[in-house]
Amino acid sequence: MSESQPPSENHPRQSEMPFAFVQGEAVTSLPHDLYIPPDALEVFLEAFEGPLDLLLYLIKRQNLDILDIPLAEITRQYMEYVELMKELQLELAAEYLVMAAMLAEIKSRMLLPRPTEEEGDELDPRADLVRRLQEYERFKQAAEDIDAIPRLGRDVFPVKVKSPDKKVVSVPPPVDLREVLLAFREVMKRASMFTHHHVQMEPLSVRERMSAVLSLLQPGKFVAFGALFSPEEGRMGVVVTLLAILELVKESLIELAQADSFAPIYVHPVTSQAEAIADDSDAAHAE
Numbered sequence: 001m002s003e004s005q006p007p008s009e010n011h012p013r014q015s016e017m018p019f020a021f022v023q024g025e026a027v028t029s030l031p032h033d034l035y036i037p038p039d040a041l042e043v044f045l046e047a048f049e050g051p052l053d054l055l056l057y058l059i060k061r062q063n064l065d066i067l068d069i070p071l072a073e074i075t076r077q078y079m080e081y082v083e084l085m086k087e088l089q090l091e092l093a094a095e096y097l098v099m100a101a102m103l104a105e106i107k108s109r110m111l112l113p114r115p116t117e118e119e120g121d122e123l124d125p126r127a128d129l130v131r132r133l134q135e136y137e138r139f140k141q142a143a144e145d146i147d148a149i150p151r152l153g154r155d156v157f158p159v160k161v162k163s164p165d166k167k168v169v170s171v172p173p174p175v176d177l178r179e180v181l182l183a184f185r186e187v188m189k190r191a192s193m194f195t196h197h198h199v200q201m202e203p204l205s206v207r208e209r210m211s212a213v214l215s216l217l218q219p220g221k222f223v224a225f226g227a228l229f230s231p232e233e234g235r236m237g238v239v240v241t242l243l244a245i246l247e248l249v250k251e252s253l254i255e256l257a258q259a260d261s262f263a264p265i266y267v268h269p270v271t272s273q274a275e276a277i278a279d280d281s282d283a284a285h286a287e
Contacts, residue, residue: 051099052136054081059133066133069126071107078103102129175256175265183225183265184242191231191238204236209244214253214269222257222266 018026058077059066082096109125150156213228229241245267248254257266 051096052133053140054078054096055099056133056137056140066137067130069130071103071110071126075100075103075107173258173261175258179258179262179265180225180256184238187226187229187231187238188235191229191233191235194232194234204240206240206243206247209240210248213241213244213248213267217254217267217269219269222268225256225265225267228267 018028020027055074055078058074058081059069064070064074078096079100082100085096106125106129152158216228217223225245228245229238231238233241245254249256252270254267254269257268258264
């Protein structure tokens, strides 16, 4: 047999991996004075909330009828779990021992002879235990159903999105004087179609026309700019109406509005002062 050759110095070898880093230094071996207590790591495969929970678990595991519990076998299995708990956690064994004593008492009462007239389901020593187990099973099932409901913070999470502080203010475009003149030119074109050579004196008053314009306007309603003119009056009447409209705008009694550039121009009253002027003018005419 040939002897194994020693590994070559140039052969790559994997270095030992540290299992921890303490203050930036790698630790590859355990300290000699390190003490790990035997109960430092505990693994609980099954956890019971009380003696009734353990008893119900034993009954369900063997598919036993809860109304006809075999106390001898259940008590034996119950004591095995109690002995295991005594080895692991002594403070939990006290209440389980009380249940074990109760099972032993019920079994002894079943073994003792009873008078014939007292026999029956109502005097069964297991009846009280069965009622407690059934009630505990209902509460446990209700708790499981409630726990299965989606819970805020565990199963579902609220979504919060902070919207930016942004105020959108819709400012209508200002009415340019050029737009007013273009609209007035269209009115003049329609007025020129009604010109005639009959000359007559027509007294026209700007103040009176201001009242006439205000009487055509209603609060909260918009009237087209061209609807305020009467082309039948000719150029002079149209000009007087334009002067009346401009004077009302100057006195802040009416406003001109336009939805967009090159859009139709509308007129609407501003305050109740316009109604007062219109009433004064009507009263003056009546006198």
